[in-house]
Amino acid sequence: MVPDSTSSRYSRIARAYDVLDLPFEYLRYRPLRRMLFAGLSGHILDAGVGTGRNMEFYPPGAEVTGIDVSLAMLTRAEHRRARLGIKATLLERDIRDIGLPDHSFDAIVASFVFCVLPQEQHHAALSEFARLCKPGGEVRLLDYTRPGKPFRRALTRLWEPWIRWAYGASYDRDVEPALPEAGFAIVEARFVVDELIRFIRARPETRPA
Numbered sequence: 001m002v003p004d005s006t007s008s009r010y011s012r013i014a015r016a017y018d019v020l021d022l023p024f025e026y027l028r029y030r031p032l033r034r035m036l037f038a039g040l041s042g043h044i045l046d047a048g049v050g051t052g053r054n055m056e057f058y059p060p061g062a063e064v065t066g067i068d069v070s071l072a073m074l075t076r077a078e079h080r081r082a083r084l085g086i087k088a089t090l091l092e093r094d095i096r097d098i099g100l101p102d103h104s105f106d107a108i109v110a111s112f113v114f115c116v117l118p119q120e121q122h123h124a125a126l127s128e129f130a131r132l133c134k135p136g137g138e139v140r141l142l143d144y145t146r147p148g149k150p151f152r153r154a155l156t157r158l159w160e161p162w163i164r165w166a167y168g169a170s171y172d173r174d175v176e177p178a179l180p181e182a183g184f185a186i187v188e189a190r191f192v193v194d195e196l197i198r199f200i201r202a203r204p205e206t207r208p209a
Contacts, residue, residue: 006116007069009168010050014072017051020166025053032192033057033111035199036140042106045132046088047095047125048113052077055086065100067093096124103134114175115144116168122175126182130204139184139202146171147195156196176200 013020021029037044037057046054049066050073058064064087068074071092081088093099095110095117108129114122129139147153156171163169176198179186184202192199 006168007071009166010068010070011072013166014051014070014076017073017076018053028193028197029053029111032142032197032199035192036109036111036142040107040109040138040140043104045098045105045108045129047098047108047110047129048116049074049077049090052080052086052088052090054109054111055080055084055088058086058088064088065105066090067095067098069094096121096128098128098132100132102131104132106134106137108133108137108139110140111142112144112169114141115170115173117173119173122173122178123182126175126178126184130183133204135204135206137204138187139179139200141175141198141200141202142192143173143175143198143200144169144171144196145174145191145198149195152194152196180205 033054034057037054037059040059041062043063046064046066049068052066066077066088068077069092074090074092077090081090095113117125133139146156160171176186176189179200179202183205185205186200186202188201190199191197
């Protein structure tokens with residue numbers, strides 16, 4: 001599994017997780033989740049499924065597998081899956097070693113995962129994505145970044161002790177440079193909330209045999 005500190009942290013906050021994020025969910029995240037899954041089909045991996053807040057936006061007819069390091073978070077996701085009547089497979093797995101067959105997924109989605117994952121673990125996680133993603137498939141990421149503008153940057157400094165304690169997150173973990181190193185070509189990378197949240201689409205690079 002991912003280091004015990006991550007699993008234990010999310011086990012601690014699992015019951016309160018959705019309440020803690022409720023204002024952000026309805027003021028910020030829901031349109032982003034819809035965008036994240038728009039146009040996807042086939043077999044999709046929801047990496048870092050958490051309590052299942054992406055579930056409402058899973059494409060009709062898609063076969064979705066959700067993974068998370070925290071069994072407590074997955075238990076909440078199972079309740080949401082049942083309430084919504086969603087068909088999805090939920091597994092307790094390490095994002096760096098998911099343990100499923102090569103080329104299992106047409107698309108891999110991760111929302112606000114890499115700002116929690118330590119920077120030195122990004123390459124291992126993305127290499128696992130590259131192994132699991134079908135040729136011609138797509139990876140889509142949403143993540144927080146450190147803004148450049150002084151006012152917004154100052155606000156993130158104020159928020160940082162809280163997000164570090166609650167989620168183990170940081171605004172300074174930048175997933176984008178690790179994508180080419182893991183074998184992905186970046187198709188699109190843009191801010192979707194000020195300079196704070198970045199949306200990235202990438203595809204596995206075709207390598208000569």
